[in-house]
Amino acid sequence: xxxxxxxxxxxxxxxxxxxxxxxxxxxxxxxxxxxxxxxxxxxxxxxxxxxxxxxxxxxxxxxxxxxxxxxxxxxxxxxxxxxxxxxxxxxxxxxxxxxxxxxxxxxxxxxxxxxxxxxxxxxxxxxxxxxxxxxxxxxxxxxxxxxxxxxxxxxxxxxxxxxxxxxxxxxxxxxxxxxxxxxxxxxxxxxxxxxxxxxxxxxxxxxxxxxxxxxxxxxxxxxxxxxxxxxxxxxxxxxxxxxxxxxxxxxxxxxxxxxxxxxxxxxxxxxxxxxxxxxxxxxxxxxxxxxxxxxxxxxxxxxxxxxxxxxxxxxxxxxxxxxxxxxxxxxxxxxxxxxxxxxxxxxxxxxxxxxxxxxxxxxxxxxxxxxxxxxxxxxxxxxxxxxxxxxxxxxxxxxxxxxxxxxxxxxxxxxxxxxxxxxxxxxxxxxxxxxxxxxxxxxxxxxxxxxxxxxxxxxxxxxxxxxxxxxxxxxxxxxxxxxxxxxxxxxxxxxxxxxxxxxxxxxxxxxxxxxxxxxxxxxxxxxxxxxxxxxxxxxxxxxxxxxxxxxxxxxxxxxxxx
Amino acid sequence: xxxxxxxxxxxxxxxxxxxxxxxxxxxxxxxxxxxxxxxxxxxxxxxxxxxxxxxxxxxxxxxxxxxxxxxxxxxxxxxxxxxxxxxxxxxxxxxxxxxxxxxxxxxxxxxxxxxxxxxxxxxxxxxxxxxxxxxxxxxxxxxxxxxxxxxxxx
Ligand SMILES: [Cu+2]
Numbered sequence: 001x002x003x004x005x006x007x008x009x010x011x012x013x014x015x016x017x018x019x020x021x022x023x024x025x026x027x028x029x030x031x032x033x034x035x036x037x038x039x040x041x042x043x044x045x046x047x048x049x050x051x052x053x054x055x056x057x058x059x060x061x062x063x064x065x066x067x068x069x070x071x072x073x074x075x076x077x078x079x080x081x082x083x084x085x086x087x088x089x090x091x092x093x094x095x096x097x098x099x100x101x102x103x104x105x106x107x108x109x110x111x112x113x114x115x116x117x118x119x120x121x122x123x124x125x126x127x128x129x130x131x132x133x134x135x136x137x138x139x140x141x142x143x144x145x146x147x148x149x150x151x152x153x154x155x156x157x158x159x160x161x162x163x164x165x166x167x168x169x170x171x172x173x174x175x176x177x178x179x180x181x182x183x184x185x186x187x188x189x190x191x192x193x194x195x196x197x198x199x200x201x202x203x204x205x206x207x208x209x210x211x212x213x214x215x216x217x218x219x220x221x222x223x224x225x226x227x228x229x230x231x232x233x234x235x236x237x238x239x240x241x242x243x244x245x246x247x248x249x250x251x252x253x254x255x256x257x258x259x260x261x262x263x264x265x266x267x268x269x270x271x272x273x274x275x276x277x278x279x280x281x282x283x284x285x286x287x288x289x290x291x292x293x294x295x296x297x298x299x300x301x302x303x304x305x306x307x308x309x310x311x312x313x314x315x316x317x318x319x320x321x322x323x324x325x326x327x328x329x330x331x332x333x334x335x336x337x338x339x340x341x342x343x344x345x346x347x348x349x350x351x352x353x354x355x356x357x358x359x360x361x362x363x364x365x366x367x368x369x370x371x372x373x374x375x376x377x378x379x380x381x382x383x384x385x386x387x388x389x390x391x392x393x394x395x396x397x398x399x400x401x402x403x404x405x406x407x408x409x410x411x412x413x414x415x416x417x418x419x420x421x422x423x424x425x426x427x428x429x430x431x432x433x434x435x436x437x438x439x440x441x442x443x444x445x446x447x448x449x450x451x452x453x454x455x456x457x458x459x460x461x462x463x464x465x466x467x468x469x470x471x472x473x474x475x476x477x478x479x480x481x482x483x484x485x486x487x488x489x490x491x492x493x494x495x496x497x498x499x500x501x502x503x504x505x506x507x508x509x510x511x512x513x514x515x516x517x518x519x520x521x522x523x524x525x526x527x528x529x530x531x532x533x534x535x536x537x538x539x540x541x542x543x544x545x546x547x548x549x550x551x552x553x554x555x556x557x558x559x560x561x562x
Numbered sequence: 563x564x565x566x567x568x569x570x571x572x573x574x575x576x577x578x579x580x581x582x583x584x585x586x587x588x589x590x591x592x593x594x595x596x597x598x599x600x601x602x603x604x605x606x607x608x609x610x611x612x613x614x615x616x617x618x619x620x621x622x623x624x625x626x627x628x629x630x631x632x633x634x635x636x637x638x639x640x641x642x643x644x645x646x647x648x649x650x651x652x653x654x655x656x657x658x659x660x661x662x663x664x665x666x667x668x669x670x671x672x673x674x675x676x677x678x679x680x681x682x683x684x685x686x687x688x689x690x691x692x693x694x695x696x697x698x699x700x701x702x703x704x705x706x707x708x709x710x711x712x713x714x715x716x
Binding site: 004005006007008009010011012013014015016081082083125126127128129130131132133134158159160170171174176177178179180181182184208209211222227231245248249429430431432433434 | 637638639647648649650651652653654655656657658659660661662663664665666667668669670671672673674675676677678679680681683688693698701702703705706707708709710711713714715716
């Protein structure tokens with residue numbers, strides 16, 4: 001018998017590729033720089049571009065006149081290796097961050113990359129090994145990274161907050177922050193504020209107790225945790241049954257990045273629906289702080305104020321969606337929020353007072369919200385086994401993908417979904433890690449459409465709409481070039497005139513859009529980058545396109561150089 | 563003949579599902595044996611995984627670890643064909659070629675409860691059955707758990 005051939009030691013998969021393994025050190029990104037991000041539009045320094053969530057860039061090289069000449073500068077194909085967690089729901093949902101010509105972006109299945117933003121060349125990669133059987137309510141997805149202090153921060157599918165070295169992609173620290181056996185997971189893009197990293201929980205459909213956490217950006221040590229469902233005796237606990245277990249499984253997860261006002265030192269966190277979805281019988285009361293915007297003191301984690309959009313939710317109307325900060329001409333500090341329930345809310349962001357509420361979708365049947373904010377439910381699943389149809393469906397009039405606000409036009413550009421659903425209440429017992437749903441839900445697979453709405457948040461007036469055959473399931477981006485960019489579920493990336501809504505350009509990316517484009521410039525050349533890849537929890541928001549082409553690529557566009 | 567779930571190996575064999583080109587063309591995934599990693603004093607875990615001749619399976623095909631952490635695998639190919647393994651690992655998957663009658667090692671890091679699969683990405687090895695599982699038992703640390711009383715589990 002011969003000896004075995006020596007197969008040696010297993011190597012990193014990246015060694016069998018052309019990936020360089022390191023990125024040039026970028027100039028230091030810190031809190032002061034992110035706070036002033038609008039003043040360096042060549043970079044996209046934080047999740048929404050700026051803390052206020054406006055998703056508006058001052059770059060204007062690409063404008064209404066020349067946008068028709070926009071062409072791809074490069075394409076980055078993410079690809080897949082081995083067996084993927086949640087392969088059936090694999091999707092790109094990130095917002096790329098760009099610092100001094102280096103792009104940092106995350107993909108499905110625990111992957112993150114540093115990419116040369118002008119060529120698409122892969123500089124380093126990191127892959128977090130995610131359990132194949134981790135509970136993922138809404139897809140094998142990640143919404144992006146935070147960059148600062150020489151590090152790149154990512155929240156992983158198995159709820160580890162990790163910090164990577166920005167030049168090598170090597171892990172610097174790793175903090176476990178969620179219980180995968182309790183159905184907790186991580187999908188949110190972290191937010192860097194001061195010397196902290198802010199990050200919220202995913203896993204609402206598994207009856208977890210939602211929370212927002214702050215960590216020391218250098219060490220990963222937790223500074224504070226704020227549960228969004230109060231314990232008995234804590235403020236808000238009177239809105240839950242006082243003798244029950246409902247609060248322990250109450251939901252209110254924080255799976256979309258908050259916005260932040262540095263002067264007020266408040267984080268504006270949207271919270272998810274109460275658990276169980278649809279079945280309110282086991283949780284009588286308003287169920288704070290579910291379906292709310294919660295203003296959290298960034299230094300202490302204390303709740304300063306809250307506004308609940310759908311008290312005692314019976315329709316899965318999470319309010320995790322972004323809260324866009326803007327100021328009225330009279331200087332009043334405001335916040336805009338387009339809720340899943342089909343109503344657009346303008347709040348005073350200093351105290352949570354309601355300034356204005358108006359519908360932004362065409363069809364609302366679940367209930368009615370009066371101008372003073374009074375909520376009157378009308379149609380909901382309250383009888384066991386009886387189907388009930390309502391608009392908007394559980395995906396909402398707008399899903400988690402973001403609107404944009406352009407101060408030049410004064411308009412909010414809202415990606416709208418017109419799709420309803422039928423829910424049939426089916427009560428179930430709670431078991432940890434099993435979806436805690438109180439109904440069978442079928443989202444309509446016919447009779448839907450979508451549009452981008454340009455809304456004046458000061459008046460509630462819709463100035464224009466760009467209508468599409470399919471609902472809009474991707475974030476808008478607006479620029480000083482007078483443009484609004486929007487990806488469609490069928491793969492087109494379109495540029496609209498920010499004043500009129502006229503379509504000026506489009507490019508077919510080969511797979512639908514369900515993420516957040518960003519824009520930047522390097523050496524005086526402006527680029528627009530968009531992650532594509534149709535996937536995630538499609539059956540929840542647009543099952544009529546469940547069979548559409550999937551993928552996971554980054555497309556980066558620019559004007560021809562000559 | 564009646565069988566219970568504990569006779570699964572026997573049932574698979576009787577149905578011709580435990581090897582190649584019997585009832586199926588290849589073999590079902592993860593129908594092989596179950597093994598446990600051994601733990602060093604410093605917490606490093608170790609196990610040996612073989613690919614037996616003409617069986618297209620990793621043996622054990624399911625490896626159970628007591629907790630997340632560092633795992634050193636010895637991989638032996640006793641088959642008369644070339645295979646490989648792409649193993650999950652924090653940072654980057656680890657890759658090893660395993661030509662006929664070869665032996666190598668892999669150091670990997672995995673961090674928590676759950677099931678991690680690996681496979682040979684050569685030819686259609688995965689489709690023919692060469693897929694293994696690493697199952698990490700245990701709980702997340704207390705600081706990562708929700709502040710609430712213990713909850714019922716399935
Ligand atoms: Cu929900």
